[in-house]
Amino acid sequence: MDASVLAQVLRELPPIDDPNVLVGTSTADDAGVYKLRDDLALVQTVDFFTPIVDDPYTFGAIAAANALSDVYAMGGRPISALAIAAFPEDMDPQTIGAVLRGGADKAREAGINIIGGHTIKDDEPKYGLAVTGVIHPDRVLRNSTAQPGDVLLLTKPIGTGILTTARRSDRIGDDAMTVAIASMSALNRTAAELLDGCEVHAATDVTGFGLLGHLREMVSGANAGAEIVASDVPLLAGALELARAGVAPGGTKTNLAQALAAGVRFDERVDEALRLLLADAQTSGGLLLAMPAADAARYQTQAAARGVRAAAIGTIVGEPGIRVR
Numbered sequence: 292m293d294a295s296v297l298a299q300v301l302r303e304l305p306p307i308d309d310p311n312v313l314v315g316t317s318t319a320d321d322a323g324v325y326k327l328r329d330d331l332a333l334v335q336t337v338d339f340f341t342p343i344v345d346d347p348y349t350f351g352a353i354a355a356a357n358a359l360s361d362v363y364a365m366g367g368r369p370i371s372a373l374a375i376a377a378f379p380e381d382m383d384p385q386t387i388g389a390v391l392r393g394g395a396d397k398a399r400e401a402g403i404n405i406i407g408g409h410t411i412k413d414d415e416p417k418y419g420l421a422v423t424g425v426i427h428p429d430r431v432l433r434n435s436t437a438q439p440g441d442v443l444l445l446t447k448p449i450g451t452g453i454l455t456t457a458r459r460s461d462r463i464g465d466d467a468m469t470v471a472i473a474s475m476s477a478l479n480r481t482a483a484e485l486l487d488g489c490e491v492h493a494a495t496d497v498t499g500f501g502l503l504g505h506l507r508e509m510v511s512g513a514n515a516g517a518e519i520v521a522s523d524v525p526l527l528a529g530a531l532e533l534a535r536a537g538v539a540p541g542g543t544k545t546n547l548a549q550a551l552a553a554g555v556r557f558d559e560r561v562d563e564a565l566r567l568l569l570a571d572a573q574t575s576g577g578l579l580l581a582m583p584a585a586d587a588a589r590y591q592t593q594a595a596a597r598g599v600r601a602a603a604i605g606t607i608v609g610e611p612g613i614r615v616r
């Protein structure tokens with residue numbers, strides 16, 4: 292759902308007053324966190340969606356990586372997952388099996404098992420996971436606690452929404468999707484594990500609301516602002532050209548309209564296509580991290596050594612609002 296409608300319906304829910312709920316629905320964070328003991332809390336999240344690639348096994352793998360990501364974005368360690376799926380009545384059992392196998396293999400890569408699930412019949416296939424993780428209650432990484440002066444790091448390139456939309460309408464071939472598929476399938480596990488020795492003020496992952504939408508949640512929660520250098524944001528090859536040709540999913544256009552309505556300011560040099568890309572709805576995107584400059588630099592070096600490219604894309608500033616130059 293779009294962010295403003297979601298925020299509106301969530302406001303109508305009864306308030307949460309259980310003191311063991313460390314993170315609930317009030318801050319638009321990535322997952323709920325529930326304290327079991329002074330040294331142990333659960334991280335709980337659920338995510339599922341309709342197929343975004345043709346290959347059923349790859350769809351299952353991407354959906355699982357995407358669902359696991361919200362646990363990593365909280366600083367948690369996944370321990371188990373349940374599958375949630377809907378398939379058309381006439382769908383070939385082998386295809387269904389491939390989706391589930393893609394998810395199960397990705398979960399194994401994360402070091403966990405899918406220990407149950409639920410399926411229903413539906414004309415439109417859907418698949419995803421409810422993931423449970425654990426975390427020390429003092430080490431929860433919220434999305435709302437960035438501080439002025441923090442460097443913003445992004446651990447995956449953006450553009451998956453535009454590329455998958457282009458593929459769906461046959462504007463690009465399978466070849467052009469290879470890098471995007473590898474990126475969406477990649478776990479944020481290494482990116483999250485490397486945070487262990489670093490000071491991190493805030494973390495989230497970039498998914499449906501796009502880079503600007505998730506950044507907006509980050510800065511508004513912190514009562515701060517951000518300055519982004521558009522040319523430093525890593526882009527998937529071909530995405531900018533497709534945006535220039537007018538290719539963008541509806542969610543991306545909505546995200547950009549909402550960014551503008553919320554007062555995100557773009558320098559003139561940032562053209563319309565790049566603005567769209569910065570708002571592009573991502574699937575299984577990277578982590579967006581706010582860290583003191585020295586920690587960010589150290590993290591970038593360590594990440595590079597483990598094959599994760601963490602790009603410095605801007606800074607947190609004291610003055611509220613987002614400026615893109």
Ligand code: CO
Pocket residue numbers: 320321360361364495496497498
């Ligand atoms: Co998230």
Ligand code: CO
Pocket residue numbers: 321337338361498
């Ligand atoms: Co989610």
